[in-house]
Amino acid sequence: MTITRRKVLKSLAGAAAVAAAAPLSSFAKGSDDIVIGSLHDLSGGLDILGKPMQDAMQLAVQEINDAGGLLGKKVSIVTMDPQSNMQLYAQYAQQMALKDKVTALFGGITSASREVIRPVMKRFNALYFYNTQYEGGVCDRNTFCTGQTPAQNVDKLVPYVTKRWGKKIYILAADYNYGHITTDWIKKYAGQVDATVIGADFFPLDVNQFGPTIQKIQAAKPDMVISVLVGGAHMAFYRQWAAAGMNKKIPMASTTFNNGNEHIVLSKDESDGIVTAFSYFESINSPINKGFVDRWHKKYGADYPYIGELAAATYQGVHLWAMGVKKAGSLDRMKMIQALETGISFDGPSGKVTIDPVTHHCVLDIQIAECKDKKWKILESYKQQKPVDTAAVCNLSKTPNENKQFVIKI
Structure with missing residues (x-):
């Protein structure tokens, strides 16, 4: 990597x-x-x-x-x-x-x-x-x-993905205040649409091995994973997730994916289909x-x-x-x-x-977008949040x- x-x-x-x-x-x-x-x-x-x-x-x-x-x-x-x-x-x-x-x-x-x-x-x-x-x-x-802040992007992302994919969410997050507090916001917005967070795991920024966690997610059988991972080491998760074939079975959203050009560094197969919400996309x-x-x-x-x-x-x-x-x-x-x-x-x-x-x-303004062929397709837009x-x-x-x-x- x-x-x-x-x-x-x-x-x-x-x-x-x-x-x-x-x-x-x-x-x-x-x-x-x-x-x-x-x-x-x-x-x-x-x-x-x-x-x-x-x-x-x-x-x-x-x-x-x-x-x-x-x-x-x-x-x-x-x-x-x-x-x-x-x-x-x-x-x-x-x-x-x-x-x-x-x-x-x-x-x-x-x-x-x-x-x-x-x-x-x-x-x-x-x-x-x-x-x-x-x-x-x-x-x-x-x-x-x-x-x-979460009221601007997480508030839009969670209702969109739960309507599209289902009500059971598994969260992976960076182990510092952003990861923990954003996880709490996801739980809040999930509750507002009758969705449930069935698991949440937190990882220090230098962790790059996610095999046991992927096994836990397989056993939990969520409708989706929401990633709140941060930085270069955590990029390994997306590779290991795809290598296990999980990207074909369980969809993924993220509050952070794209901030570090992850979709460029990763292969098309590893990044296609991930949905996120930001104010800016190059597209x-x-x-x-x-x-x-x-x-x-x-x-x-x-x-x-x-x-x-x-x-x-x-x-x-x-x-x-x-x-x-x-x-x-x-x-x-x-x-x-x-x-x-x-x-x-x-x-x-x-x-x-x-x-x-x-x-x-x-x-x-906030945009919801999906990664496809290393580019971002804007799905929905919300003005002046x-x-x-x-x-x-x-x-x-x-x-x-x-x-x-x-x-x-x-």
């Missing part, structure tokens, strides 16, 4: 491995530049997710600079590779805030990494953008979340998305494997930040926050994306000094 993954990902621009403390950037930093930080895994087990996010930042900043920059200045990126290591996330976030003086930091993939970065950015007064789908509940005026048929895809391939090459959800969310996050700077007319942190809280919208590749002032999350799960626990208009991640009662 490692060799195949490397062959696929070697065409991803900005994907070079880095020395532990060395900043990288395609945008040389001038003394008068507006500096933003990129803290994404470019090596380690989550590099299949982090590299496209870094590429998305570079494209967005290039577009901003080509359009004249911000406030009469160019934007430059300081990039560091935390190597999927929480200690390095903390070290580099502090370095970016104190030494590099970043105006805003874009980074983090897992919720654990977010919760390392977030307090550092708040303490040192630098804006933080988290551009990954997650379990919801972050309530922090200094943080903006551009990815989906969205709109002029804005077609232009985005064309610009991406012009920059990174026609052989770039696939532009996925995390790349689009990061690209849109950078542009939303830039719109906030323009509206504020200033790099003052509070002025930028207040500008972003006016309900700024960006017409991006995923559709219209609007910052919700109350939660600092985004209102997004609100982050109602986080809105149930977070109101920054009333409590602007809130600073925590709530565990939403499910």
Whole structure:
């Protein structure tokens, strides 16, 4: 799997491995530049997710600079590779805030990494953008979340697949807060359509052997499997599932499949038929998305494997930040926050994306799609879905000094 993954990902621009403390950037930093930080895994087990996010930042900043920059200045990126290591996330976030003086930091993939970065950015007064789908509940005026929460995508996925395949669900999930809390959301939405979760197993991010679990699923005889697996090691499950012939017997949905270009790395047989729900798929048929895809391939090459959800969310996050700077007319942190809280919208590749002032999350379009021949066929679309799960626990208009991640009662 490692060799195949490397062959696929070697065409991803900005994907070079880095020395532990060395900043990288395609945008040389001038003394008068507006500096933003990129803290994404470019090596380690989550590099299949982090590299496209870094590429998305570079494209967005290039577009901003080509359009004249911000406030009469160019934007430059300081990039560091935390190597999927929480200690390095903390070290580099502090370095970016104190030494590099970043105006805003874009980074983090897992919720654990977010919760390392977030307090550092708040303490040192630098804006933080988290551009990954997650379990919801972050309530922090200094943080903006551009990815989906369960009320936006899981809420649509579970009713669709249970109507199509049946009422008995078996879940496989990553063994950290995203996996556990998303599993609880699946159970909630399953209950609303009279479906049942008959089994749930959790796996650390470095696990790559799933034989006993596949035997358990065979014995349980569910109507479907829902995968909440994350990262390169967990990709082995899909191979072992297909090798056991289970992909011909039990259908599969996922809240995560596609984030790491799994459908490109795996064979057609291993990925065909998997159904998922995201805000962005490269196959969205709109002029804005077609232009985005064309610009991406012009920059990174026609052989770039696939532009996925995390790349689009990061690209849109950078542009939303830039719109906030323009509206504020200033790099003052509070002025930028207040500008972003006016309900700024960006017409991006995923559709219209609007910052919700109350939660600092985004209102997004959601698509349900099925993998076929290494491409995604969009089956259903849901316009302008609100982050109602986080809105149930977070109101920054009333409590602007809130600073925590709530565990939403499910």
